[in-house]
Amino acid sequence: MIRFFDILFSLFGVLLLSPVFLILYVLIRLESKGGGLYRQLRVGRNGKDFYVYKFRSMRTGSDKQGLITVGGRDPRITRTGYFIRKYKLDELPQLFNVLKGDMSLVGPRPEVRKYVELYTDEQRKVLTVHPGITDYASIEYVDENTILGQAEDADKVYVEQILPNKIRYNMKYIHHRSVKEYFKIIFLTIGCIAR
Numbered sequence: 001m002i003r004f005f006d007i008l009f010s011l012f013g014v015l016l017l018s019p020v021f022l023i024l025y026v027l028i029r030l031e032s033k034g035g036g037l038y039r040q041l042r043v044g045r046n047g048k049d050f051y052v053y054k055f056r057s058m059r060t061g062s063d064k065q066g067l068i069t070v071g072g073r074d075p076r077i078t079r080t081g082y083f084i085r086k087y088k089l090d091e092l093p094q095l096f097n098v099l100k101g102d103m104s105l106v107g108p109r110p111e112v113r114k115y116v117e118l119y120t121d122e123q124r125k126v127l128t129v130h131p132g133i134t135d136y137a138s139i140e141y142v143d144e145n146t147i148l149g150q151a152e153d154a155d156k157v158y159v160e161q162i163l164p165n166k167i168r169y170n171m172k173y174i175h176h177r178s179v180k181e182y183f184k185i186i187f188l189t190i191g192c193i194a195r
Contacts, residue, residue: 034060042110057081107132
């Protein structure tokens with residue numbers, strides 16, 4: 001049933017938001033060199049790698065300087081990038097990941113392999129479900145970039161504090177996974193973005 005809602009809502013979202021997709025793509029291309037879209041290898045269900053799609057918010061080649069974004073002081077982020085990240089608009093192309101079946105609208109955010117390799121056996125349970133665009137951890141850590149921007153060692157803070165907490169929130173969804181929980185997280189996310 002969840003897959004049915006994923007297809008329905010992501011298809012509706014792509015059709016409804018296509019003018020927004022076009023505007024953001026053009027703005028990104030006008031501001032900095034490179035394509036308007038960005039794809040990054042992430043770890044999905046059962047540990048299988050897939051490419052997650054985003055609107056490009058950083059200058060081309062920035063990922064070679066580190067995987068963690070360090071908030072408002074990260075010089076790699078473009079002006080348009082700050083705006084689309086603030087309102088989570090950079091995540092919109094992931095609706096295509098949902099249509100493809102790589103992701104769900106709701107589920108643990110997919111991580112890069114570097115961080116998945118640090119998971120304990122218990123934490124690897126997050127890989128038993130499809131990763132998602134939003135979840136309890138996304139709502140709780142809506143200001144993650146700000147937290148990392150204030151840290152002296154962003155990677156250390158992410159690995160030792162944020163990542164374990166995110167996984168605890170992921171488990172909350174996994175242990176109570178249902179259509180009701182699915183809709184609850186969608187409405188909480190909409191409320192969070194609206195605020």
